[in-house]
Amino acid sequence: MIKYLITILLFASNAHTVFSQKLTINGTVRDAANGELLVGATVQDSISQTVVQTNAYGFFSLEIPASRSSIKISFVGYTPQYIQDFTKHKFPLDIKLIPANFLKELTVKEVKNKEAPVGSLSIPMNKLKLMPALLGEVDVLKALSFTPGVSTGTEGSAGLYIRGGTPDQNLILLDEVPVYNVTHLGGFFSVFNPSSLKSVDLYKGAFPARYGGRLASVIDLAMKDGNNQKFGGEVGIGILNQNLALEGPIVKNKASFIVSGRVSTLGLSSLLRPKKSSGYGESRKYRFYDLNAKLNYQISKTDQIYLSLYNGFDRFMYSEWSANDGRETETSVGNNWGNTTATLRYSKIFSQRLFARFILLYSKYTSELTNSFEDNNPNTEHIRLYRNTNAGVADLGGKVQFDYFLSNRTNLKFGLDATRHSFSPFITKSNYSSPHDDTGKLKFPATQLDFYADASINITHNLRFNPGIRYSLYHVNNRTFSNPEPRLGLNWSLPANWSIKGGYAIMNQYVHLLTNNGFGFGYDAWVPSTDKVTPSRSSQLSIGLYKNLPQLGLDLSLEGYIKRMKNLIDYPDGTNFSGLLAASWDDIVIKNGVGRVKGIEVMLSRKSGRFNGWVSYTLSKSERKFSEINGAWWFPMKYDRRHLLAATANYGIGRKWTLSASFIYQTGHAVTLPEAAFITENSNGPRFIYDKRNNGRMPAFHRLDIGASKSVVTPRKRNAQLRLGVYNAYNRNNPLYLDIKTERNRDFVPTGITFKQVSFFPILPYIGYTLKF
Template identity: 55%
Template sequence: MKRVACILYFTLAASTFYRSYAQQVSTSGQVRDAASGELMSGVIVWDSLSQRGAFTNIYGFFSLTLPGPGLLKFSYVGYSPVYITIDEQHINKALDIRLERSCELEEIIIQANRPRYISGNPVRLPIGEVRSMPTLLGESDVLKAFSFTPGVSTGTEGSAGLYVRGGTPDQNLILLDEVPVYNVMHLGGFFSVFNTASLKSAELYKGSFPARYGGRLSSVIGLSMKEGNNQKFGGEVGLGLLNQSLTLEGPIIKNRASFIVSGRISNLGLSHLLKRKRQTNGFGSDYTYFFYDLNAKINYQLSKTDQLFLSFYSGYDRFKYDDWRVNINKETSTSTGNNWGNATSTLRYSKMMNTRFFLRAALIFSRYTSEFTNDLSDIDQDGNPVKLFRHTQTRVTDFGGKLQLDYFPHRAVEMKLGVEMTRHFFQPFSTLTNYEQDQTKAENEKIMAMQADAFVDTDIKLTKKINLNVGGRFTSYEVNGVTFRNPEPRAGIGWVPDDNWKLTASATVMNQYLHLLVNNGYGFGYDAWLPSIQRVPPSRAEQWSVGLSRSLVGPNLEFSLEYYRKTLSHMIDYPDGTNFTGLLAKPWDDIVSKDGVGRGSGLEIMAERNSGKLKGRLSYTVSRSELRFDEVNEGQWYPMKYDRRHNLNISARYNLTKKLSCNATFIYQTGHAITVPYGAILSEDGSGPRFIYRQRNNGRMPAFHRLDLGLIRSGTFKSKHPTQLGLGIYNVYNRSNPLYVDLVVSGSPLPGKGTIAIKQYSLFPILPFINYSIQF
């Protein structure tokens, strides 16, 4: 009897569970801009009945399982919300949601009924916000916009390089449509290579890294290009002091296929027209500099559930300095140049298999080239022309493939599983020359490395208030017969006790298999990427963080603070200006200091307001980052070069009228570390001094601070073409921020009689700027 009762009990329980599960409704689909047909990432999908929600991914895809019929709300900044009733008839049917821009000019962020925190959410910046920030000469820059978020700082004046939580720019994985971009600098670092007119979204991970990302120690920055308008042809023309840009987009097949092409070129190319005419018995110098960017993308909707994308980027900088002399029709000239650039391409395919599976696959290509040139033209004693040259080039080329499956097995579980394969080709310091004494410097052979990655990333809603993210990544990296294998576990948790409080914690492990070497003595900088080898193994970082945030619905403010701590191992270091090329250069793995350890910690605080006439963000970071090598600094800890103890950033925008707004940014950073000599030995013959150093990075540059102001006027041309006029002032109070310092020695060579003075050099004074754009 008891056995029968038990069987009946379990049968009833199973039946109840089955009916409960059967009543669940799973729905999925994609969200697009109604006017352009562009896929929209980061759209909030929220069911007010079950209090469950999700975000769309970069392909505009979402999947949500509800305990029963629900009412979904789709909302995004600047768009009117859309409501859809979900019931059993939507099972296994893909939704095609179109959002229309709000008739109101004021952007609104919905504060109530937001989805619960999912551990690992990135910092997202709307491209419209990026384009409205006042910057150097009015050039909007997505990387500089990220520097106004906590834990992120910049290098010297005007630099677009990011130092995230004490790391260096080469420790940032920067992806453009899922392809790594190795050098992100134009004009030697004054702004980045990313044309905001071609970008759709930008996000930054700096702590809780999802398992699908790896290969760098400090951060991941994901940038997505626009797909193009599949409804009508249009474009935008941008005019600025530094460059001009043109963007064209439109349908190839209406509602099915579209394209976008966006290019910009620098005005500095006009330096070609400013060259001096070389007259008899004359001498002088000329320089030539220009750069360009070209972005292109095609997308084709194969079916309601299948999408194909092909994207391309190319950008290049060319700098050349000529020094010439003409004497009685005999001309002698020397020229030095730096050329560098990137080319990337991606072929991607995405498919909504059903409400529980979303597939994405990609083939990627990336190439970075850096070149230093030196040419001499002369006439020998017999009147014959003599041309000598020495060109040194470094290159890294990647070919790879990615496959990722998004799986939603349960309403409380979301999984991402994937594999990646990449073949790297490194060509370091390849030299071509006709100098006789340098003939031994033949072209170096290529170094090939093979990388294979597998990952699993899982988000679990343990309760309505607690979310857990667990996952891992395993990497195999083979180079020169040596294989490095490293597991990288990841974990994060978020607790939302109510709608206004969030508590988070995360722990991650990252490995970096690339090393960046920089010859700072060559003009704008000549750099080379090299793989880890047996003598210089991959660098490793272990990081954990805890965070707390609080929302105040009344004033629409959100406060957050986060504390992080990380340890580093297998680090490398070398003094500024180290020479890795030339006749006297040693192999790079003999020059660098190896097997160093590092440590860093910091507290990040932010206050943000996203609605009303006044919007803005205040962020403050106090941090410390240090290195230690056995053979450097007597084995003692010393600050990393861009260790900044205090970093304050303020950005604000105020709408004066519906068409007129003003914005301001302010930045304050503690000066970065520099190495100051203890003394100098002066020679009696007047030759240069020999400096004596005791400690690495024992001094500090002066503090860096600057205020920028801007004014934006929106309008129309001939009553139908939107226009925007930007005016502003860079460095309003004319602060002489340090670019670099030089050492000046004077006095007697006798001990204790001479002096060493430090002279500061600055670059940008107060600068007005103007830019104008028109859409058609």
């Protein structure tokens, strides 16, 4: 079918060229200094003033009135290039833009992307690296938390709650492949190394039809291709980790590579108390690593191949030991988790109008909880008890995607995605009570097939229409779910630099995340929809009003949205998904919940000039309802943040120094508090009485971070950057959780209950150093 479709499209594109007096030109746009493909570069015709942009692979197609037309190719931070007289050129064009003078980089005007759908944004990587961060660790997900409609969980968490959704409702892609767990150190920062990233795009409203499988958002990250001109790299030294990135040509102008890695500094420092011949002690061990690699080879001007790899893992172990008269006992509990992804892509320019890519992908996530007890008694037999519980998911799939540029007014995107999932939740091996080993248990396979078609139609010069459809099939346990997902986008440019955007999208989610409410940094399990737990579904309507103020270099946006969700799941109070379960997980969870979310988002940004940054404010409300919770009445979602205010700013001083600051304020998240408690004289603790779910609020969360970076040239003429700063500058005691204490009199008789706020991060200075070579 696809073969015949390609043949028809090729014939149509050739016929259009023969019978038209116009000329269609195409090509790719690259950075002349390192060969990186430039995504979102603009190509403008001098006669018709028509503008198109390069796609995710740097490709463009433009129809011009005649061969004597001239075009302008431009990109932020680069010197524009002009091309005339196309009779002397062969297609596709290979255009290389020269970076603008580094000293003038902050004053280059940025062209606003009017084609971006409502509810989407991109953060330039150079701006990201200037933001203050936890202990100097720049993090792409934390940067997104300073934008409208995006909030975090507790202090230090890298999990994102976007427009009333939960972290598992975010589709996070790294070079086209989904990443299931995106946090290190229990959520303090993400697994994405900024040294390896080229771009990050967030979609939270009008989702393009090529994305699906989650309810709340899409975060699409692209890795750098690697410098195909010269060898280089950078090494960074920080408080939490050390990182190294290397890139260079394999064949100059043809093939290149990039390799980057991080290891935890905490793993190099000792958190151990040495064991003694007698007494008691404890130890905590934590370490992590990341490894990114990418190879690409330009076979010809029309063919290119890419191979992307990622592997990262976290290990945490807590142990208590005691020793007395030669007898040693040790109790340990551990938590290990990590991801492995791989993507093989082949891009092909079939004609001046048709661009395609063929993708093979692999993704694996593993989470493990370990418990062990050892008794080493010289007078008796050595005893070792253990229980290891694993949860994981592995995906193997492929994608076929086409971009067809029918004309300057109409672009089509269509394709097919196929994925084979393999779920393995709660596989346990233990000898605690009796030998137990279900590692041979059958895994839960599931197959997903998605078709999509997306169009961008310029009805007039100022009005663009984006209809789309995605149709998904999901087969699991002899049952098939099929769901259409219509998508709609509208962009209307008005006089005086005003514009209106709107969007409507339906999304389905066929996977669910079960998290451990007890111990554990990252212990969780991904499980498929079943005949008992049906797929979740959302519908969202968004509208936005935008104003560009070119004289001041400002952009103003106002967006509103309404979202409805159904077939949500929740947990009965006290549920713990670690170890052996008394029943199947889909019998334990509470099902068929519904959700409603609404919000207004405002953002004022300045992306150019010596002083730049943005301010955002979000007013929102997110609620849930289950027949078995709260008497079937609506209750606030745990991380419902009614008010969210964030600001970030950078200011360049001279040629070397840049000052930066970030501030964030969030309404305290919802928490379930007891209405009363029974306390008896002989009880070990209170017996709480609960009435309503999430009936209280934690104190408000707010924090100021400040930082400074200095550009340095070493004696060997190498560029370096020194970063200094303070996290939580005014030492705010932000709440992590509430600790419940029982008050007693001198006779140890209970007299009352108190709630104490527990905080984790005080004011923390940081320093970091990055050397480029």
